[in-house]
Amino acid sequence: MQTTEQPDDGEVLGGDLGFxxxxxxxxYVKTAESVVDQIxxxxxxxxxxxxAIHGTVDxxxxxxxxxxxxxxxxxxxxxxxxxxxxxxxxxxxADRRNRQVVPTDKGSQLCRSTERRLRLIxxxxxxxxxxxxxxxxxxxxxxxxxxxLATDPMQDACTAxxxxxxxxxxxxxxxxx
Amino acid sequence: MQTTEQPDDGEVLGGDLGFxxxxxxxxYVKTAESVVDQIxxxxxxxxxxxxAIHGTVDxxxxxxxxxxxxxxxxxxxxxxxxxxxxxxxxxxxADRRNRQVVPTDKGSQLCRSTERRLRLIxxxxxxxxxxxxxxxxxxxxxxxxxxxLATDPMQDACTAxxxxxxxxxxxxxxxxx
DNA sequence: TATTGTTATACTCTATAACTATA
DNA sequence: TATAGTTATAGAGTATAACAATA
Numbered sequence: 001m002q003t004t005e006q007p008d009d010g011e012v013l014g015g016d017l018g019f020x021x022x023x024x025x026x027x028y029v030k031t032a033e034s035v036v037d038q039i040x041x042x043x044x045x046x047x048x049x050x051x052a053i054h055g056t057v058d059x060x061x062x063x064x065x066x067x068x069x070x071x072x073x074x075x076x077x078x079x080x081x082x083x084x085x086x087x088x089x090x091x092x093x094a095d096r097r098n099r100q101v102v103p104t105d106k107g108s109q110l111c112r113s114t115e116r117r118l119r120l121i122x123x124x125x126x127x128x129x130x131x132x133x134x135x136x137x138x139x140x141x142x143x144x145x146x147x148x149l150a151t152d153p154m155q156d157a158c159t160a161x162x163x164x165x166x167x168x169x170x171x172x173x174x175x176x177x
Numbered sequence: 178m179q180t181t182e183q184p185d186d187g188e189v190l191g192g193d194l195g196f197x198x199x200x201x202x203x204x205y206v207k208t209a210e211s212v213v214d215q216i217x218x219x220x221x222x223x224x225x226x227x228x229a230i231h232g233t234v235d236x237x238x239x240x241x242x243x244x245x246x247x248x249x250x251x252x253x254x255x256x257x258x259x260x261x262x263x264x265x266x267x268x269x270x271a272d273r274r275n276r277q278v279v280p281t282d283k284g285s286q287l288c289r290s291t292e293r294r295l296r297l298i299x300x301x302x303x304x305x306x307x308x309x310x311x312x313x314x315x316x317x318x319x320x321x322x323x324x325x326l327a328t329d330p331m332q333d334a335c336t337a338x339x340x341x342x343x344x345x346x347x348x349x350x351x352x353x354x
Numbered sequence: 355t356a357t358t359g360t361t362a363t364a365c366t367c368t369a370t371a372a373c374t375a376t377a
Numbered sequence: 378t379a380t381a382g383t384t385a386t387a388g389a390g391t392a393t394a395a396c397a398a399t400a
Binding site for chain 2: 017020021128138
Binding site for chain 2: 390391398399400
């Protein structure tokens with residue numbers, strides 16, 4: 001699957017996946033800013049409502065995990081989203097420690113319309129790709145995202161590091177405080 | 178979070194590119210943490226040295242722009258990297274306001290060895306893809322990254338927003354200060 | 355005057371710890 | 378005892394503004 005001219009894909013920018021992903025993500029966030037900044041919490045607030053709509057998680061802790069934020073941050077986010085009338089917190093009858101995050105009609109509507117506009121932003125950011133390439137990229141990224149979200153990152157990190165015997169090093173605690 | 182059979186790529190996670198990219202990037206950063214945290218500034222410090230090696234920018238301002246950080250942050254980063262003997266700051270003879278960032282031998286060596294280990298991390302994070310799919314993903318992402326880095330993000334944002342006539346809205350300043 | 359880089363300050367975001375309530 | 382959620386505090390990271398040097 002040769003793409004275009006590009007002498008060597010690995011050498012154009014330095015080859016670090018973190019840098020490449022970061023550059024694309026920054027561009028997307030920057031462009032999407034004006035679309036999501038009417039929602040409390042901005043892009044993250046949108047993702048909370050969006051995830052709640054899809055109903056794949058049913059307490060705040062899992063919601064926070066999926067979005068990669070601390071559970072305390074989720075509290076602040078939900079405070080603002082609830083105050084704006086976009087979501088409600090409902091105690092889980094099965095385990096009253098849990099709070100289920102349920103979008104309101106207003107939240108659902110706003111989320112859907114934001115979703116549509118974000119899709120346009122996406123196509124714009126991915127503008128250097130053809131339609132087919134865009135779909136390929138989205139598909140591959142989604143598969144990777146599903147994979148990494150399904151596994152415990154720390155456990156994975158340990159197994160990955162264990163294979164790295166490039167230089168003799170002490171294992172390191174991997175957490176700093 | 179059930180991963181099951183993945184009925185529809187676009188619906189599995191909600192479809193937001195920012196979320197997908199964020200999830201993959203978080204997993205990568207988390208896994209790569211123990212590889213880069215011996216470098217001052219962590220992953221960002223590595224990217225500074227790596228970018229300096231490739232020699233595509235020759236002052237601190239452009240370096241900061243490419244990495245998506247403020248120029249003041251770049252000063253702090255370079256202070257630490259220079260103190261660790263990984264880079265040097267050399268005044269540009271042509272314009273003495275500029276400082277060229279030149280990696281030392283030690284910096285180059287550390288960067289190369291880190292680069293090799295990061296590549297293993299990458300393959301691990303992208304482990305759910307085949308070799309060919311990994312190359313496709315890297316190629317597509319690199320093309321998009323090159324594209325967005327070559328254009329002014331703010332200008333792009335304006336043109337993108339201009340096309341969004343989904344709902345009648347005031348144009349919004351799009352910058353907050 | 356404009357730009358690069360530096361420094362000092364202020365702000366935002368996030369993490370830490372302690373607390374309540376449920377189990 | 379252990380977990381979900383909340384709150385208050387402390388810390389890390391970042392931006393803002395003022396400054397010096399150079400053009």
